[in-house]
Amino acid sequence: MTGRIASLGMYDHPAQHAANDRLWSAIAAVLRERRVAQVPDRLDRARDVHAIWRDPALLFGQACGYPLIADPTLDLRVLAFPIYAGQESGSVIVARADDPRGSVATFRGSRAAINDRQSNTGMNLFRATIAPFAGQGAFFADVVETGAHRASIVAVGTGKADLAAIDRVTYAAIARFEPTLVAGLKIVAPSPASPSLPFVTAAGTDAQTVAALRSALDHVAADPALAAVRETLFLAGIIPAEPDALTPISTLEAEAVRAGYPTLR
Known part of the structure; x- marks a missing residue:
């Protein structure tokens, strides 16, 4: 595999670029310590996130939950869910x-x-x-x-x-x-x-790399040296992904359909 990709494009206001860059640098350092190959030095900001989600070279990213339940062609593996300070997800x-x-x-x-x-x-x-x-x-x-x-x-x-x-x-x-x-x-x-927007990797990412990614997320969620980074990103914690974590999204869709309102119009 060449040209692995990392992206944090979902919550990347220009004023948050430096914080996201530092967050990725800390994740990347853990991945390299765990001998993950071809860890990118920088986040990909050149492409639309929808294209990045579909790239089998995606090592780490963040995705919207609705396409994950609505689009069977989107081949991603959910790693974990962020918790945002003072922000009920929605x-x-x-x-x-x-x-x-x-x-x-x-x-x-x-x-x-x-x-x-x-x-x-x-x-x-x-x-x-x-x-x-x-x-x-x-x-x-x-x-x-x-x-x-x-x-x-x-x-x-x-x-x-x-x-x-x-x-x-x-x-x-x-x-x-x-x-x-x-x-x-x-x-x-x-x-x-x-549910909040999950952290993801390409579905083909091997189990060893998935474990390293989850370990890296645990590290950046707790590292005192990253407290200012987390505050800039409103990031209060990161929790493991449960198998049914995205079910509330599909439930809300189903309830709208039952109410006779399948399309926002």
Whole structure:
């Protein structure tokens, strides 16, 4: 195998680049101590994360949970789940602060923004939040795909959309590092809770390397020298992956289907 890849692109605000680089350097050091071959020196920021997930050379990455349960062609192995400080896993449903509507149900006929139809926090949790109020038809007048949570925040803030579901960790990062972007927004409701975005490796990664990756994650979660790194990334801990850990994601999808709302619209 040549050209192994590492990525932390899911939560990698420019203000967090240095922290993610240090986190990866610490993981990489443990992997090299455990004699893992061809450990990359740097994180891959050149490619879209969706392409990285499909690369059999993926040594370490972080993936959205919804594609893992919805796309049988996505061949990844879940390593562990991060815990984020002060952030219940899920999304916040946001609108402009000056919008008089105060509950999700009152936004019927409005415009929604989503980052991606395959996003758990941007679409699946949004759909689960809307499903109890939607009935059998469309709830929104329009749903625009923005390509990123930050772009969805901008769409709501500039009036191009009225409502969006924003990943809680992403929202916290933007509130910290770009507070003016969220200054004109309000949180209308929380989404249902959901598993955090798991750390993953390619499904073909050998068992010895998987064990080394899990050992490295245990190390970086506890190393006092990385306390400032973890704080910058909101990273409070890392827990082992249970076999059924992603089940709540598929359960929320199934409940929306049963409610007659299989598609966010």
